[in-house]
Amino acid sequence: MNSPIVDMVQSQVIAAIHKPELIDEAVGSKANIAFLLTGDLLAIKDYVHRLKSAGMSVFIHFDLNFRTLKNTRIP
Numbered sequence: 001m002n003s004p005i006v007d008m009v010q011s012q013v014i015a016a017i018h019k020p021e022l023i024d025e026a027v028g029s030k031a032n033i034a035f036l037l038t039g040d041l042l043a044i045k046d047y048v049h050r051l052k053s054a055g056m057s058v059f060i061h062f063d064l065n066f067r068t069l070k071n072t073r074i075p
Contacts, residue, residue: 015056023047027054036060 014033015026020043026034027050034051036044036058044060051058 017047020047023050026056027051031056033057033059 012033013029013031014035015022015029015031016035016037017023017026018037020038032055034056036047036051039047039060048058048060
């Protein structure tokens with residue numbers, strides 16, 4: 001028996017989104033999984049909402065998305 005993630009990924013199409021402009025393209029594609037490689041704390045919620053509203057499972061690469069946080073002051 002496979003893990004839930006293995007079952008989800010087998011025979012699936014995954015959209016790797018490395019800039020915000022590609023979110024609409026991913027939503028309109030046949031992909032049912034999105035690997036989000038872009039975003040910041042203020043935008044990530046909207047990105048995830050848009051992708052999940054299209055029926056996609058979303059994975060976020062936190063290292064790439066939030067690597068500048070240690071040098072950023074949040075008001």
